[in-house]
Amino acid sequence: MLQIRRDLVDEMVAHARRDHPDEACGVIAGPEGTDRPERFVPMTNAARSPTFYEFDSAEQLRLYREMDGNDEVPVVIYHSHTATEAYPSRTDIALAGEPGAHYVLVSTRHPEDIELRSYRIVDGEVTEEPVEVVDSYLFSHTGADDVPDRG
Amino acid sequence: MAVTVSIPTILRTHTGGEKAVEASGATVAEIIDDLEARHGGLKTRLVKEGTLHRFVNVYVNDEDVRFSGGLEAKVSDGDTVTILPAVAGG
Numbered sequence: 267m268l269q270i271r272r273d274l275v276d277e278m279v280a281h282a283r284r285d286h287p288d289e290a291c292g293v294i295a296g297p298e299g300t301d302r303p304e305r306f307v308p309m310t311n312a313a314r315s316p317t318f319y320e321f322d323s324a325e326q327l328r329l330y331r332e333m334d335g336n337d338e339v340p341v342v343i344y345h346s347h348t349a350t351e352a353y354p355s356r357t358d359i360a361l362a363g364e365p366g367a368h369y370v371l372v373s374t375r376h377p378e379d380i381e382l383r384s385y386r387i388v389d390g391e392v393t394e395e396p397v398e399v400v401d402s403y404l405f406s407h408t409g410a411d412d413v414p415d416r417g
Numbered sequence: 418m419a420v421t422v423s424i425p426t427i428l429r430t431h432t433g434g435e436k437a438v439e440a441s442g443a444t445v446a447e448i449i450d451d452l453e454a455r456h457g458g459l460k461t462r463l464v465k466e467g468t469l470h471r472f473v474n475v476y477v478n479d480e481d482v483r484f485s486g487g488l489e490a491k492v493s494d495g496d497t498v499t500i501l502p503a504v505a506g507g
């Protein structure tokens with residue numbers, strides 16, 4: 267499951283709308299080992315294309331060095347599809363290089379009805395996962411163990 | 418010539434989990450051959466038909482070698498070589 271703050275979802279959707287009809291892409295970094303997306307980093311789509319995205323390579327190096335220095339990892343890697351559904355394309359699957367990341371797809375094909383879904387992509391295998399949008403990580407439960415026993 | 422090579426998460430299975438390893442060579446090609454000798458299996462993840470994979474980024478210090486000679490890009494003692502899978506898709 268991807269648990270993510272509402273403001274971060276809004277940022278991804280706003281970026282996807284802004285770059286439409288080209289694909290938008292970026293990362294939400296978070297502290298290593300927490301699986302908690304925190305720092306929104308929109309990236310330049312060097313391909314500037316409605317059917318393809320690729321992080322600008324110099325920008326990507328700067329981002330990864332920054333994350334290394336902050337003990338962060340790319341918790342979410344997102345991009346938009348501008349004419350098709352929010353499901354990973356064959357190219358997305360073939361090129362997915364971060365087995366620990368949540369791959370978030372945003373579809374802007376219906377501007378009034380934005381679709382956002384999340385996947386794990388490991389060794390060519392796609393697994394969709396639920397997305398839980400929360401107002402804050404502080405008060406949201408993170409698993410069954412956090413629910414008090416009722417007696 | 419010894420350089421430090423930064424290894425991306427997805428290739429750390431080849432380096433026993435190490436994030437950074439040492440290698441030596443005067444060009445990116447020589448560095449990759451040395452990496453292969455020390456950590457078998459890395460080369461085919463990086464090189465295809467004599468050129469760098471289109472979707473693997475290799476940097477010498479801050480320079481993406483795609484713009485500075487590819488496999489023939491020069492490497493000097495003390496440089497940092499960084500390997501990152503391109504983040505890309507359709």
